Amino acid sequence: MKKKIGILGGTFDPPHIGHLIIANEVLHHEKLDEIWFMPNQEPPHKIKTGTVSNENRLQMLQLAVQDHKQFHVQPIELSRKGKSYTYETMKILSESYPDLLFHFIIGADMVEYLPKWYKIEELIKMVQFISVNRPTYKNDTEYPIRYVEVPAINISSNLIRSRLKKGESIQYLVKDEVKSYIEENGLYET
Known part of the structure; x- marks a missing residue:
């Protein structure tokens, strides 16, 4: 029987408790073997807003999941340049790990964008999509x-970035190790 892997992609700038709760809920509900957190280089649907390096994001994510x-942590997208298309990444992962079954975790906010995803028809044959609820979004x-x-x-x-810029507390919003880092x-002071 193939191992079932959940992929949770994102900028993780910084990673927070919400990411960990989503991963844990999906892991247990779907009886997955592992969750791979995959920080992306440049998501096609977002304007780049981060202020920290890929190395910092990667280190914070490793601290969050340790x-x-x-x-x-699966850093495959950080080694690629340009926009991170899920289809291309999942094609590489599927070829590199043919003995694994991949499940791709998205928020309900991304469900409505699926028709616009690059090569979505091929992608849905490669992975099982799993959507988690988000306030004010539907899973239709x-x-x-x-x-x-x-x-x-x-x-x-x-x-979290906004609170840090204002000098406000982020206690309990991120893991203590991430807060210390x-x-x-x-980070995020300017």
Whole structure:
């Protein structure tokens, strides 16, 4: 039987408790073997807003997942230049790991964009999409997507960056190790 791997992509700028809760809920609900957190280089649907290096994002993500034996970091997209298209990444991963079954985790906010995803028809044959609920978004789609209800936690990396710029607390929004890393490296201060 093939191992089932969930892929949770994102900018993780910085990684926060919401990311970990989503991963844990999907892991157990879908009976996956592992979750791979995949920081992306340049998502096609977002304007680049981050202020820290890929190395910092990667280090924070490793700190965030280090105490969960089924959570791992997959840095494949950070070594590629330009926009990160899920189809291209999943093609590489599927060819590199033919003995694994991949599940791609998205928020309900991304479900409505699926028709616009690069090579979506080929992609849905490669991976099982799993959508998690997000406030004010619906999971309506024609695509074969599984749904997982997760606790509604309205935390975003943008909120954390904003709080840090204002000198406000991010306690309990990120893991303590991530908070310490941010403070020690003076990240998000400007």
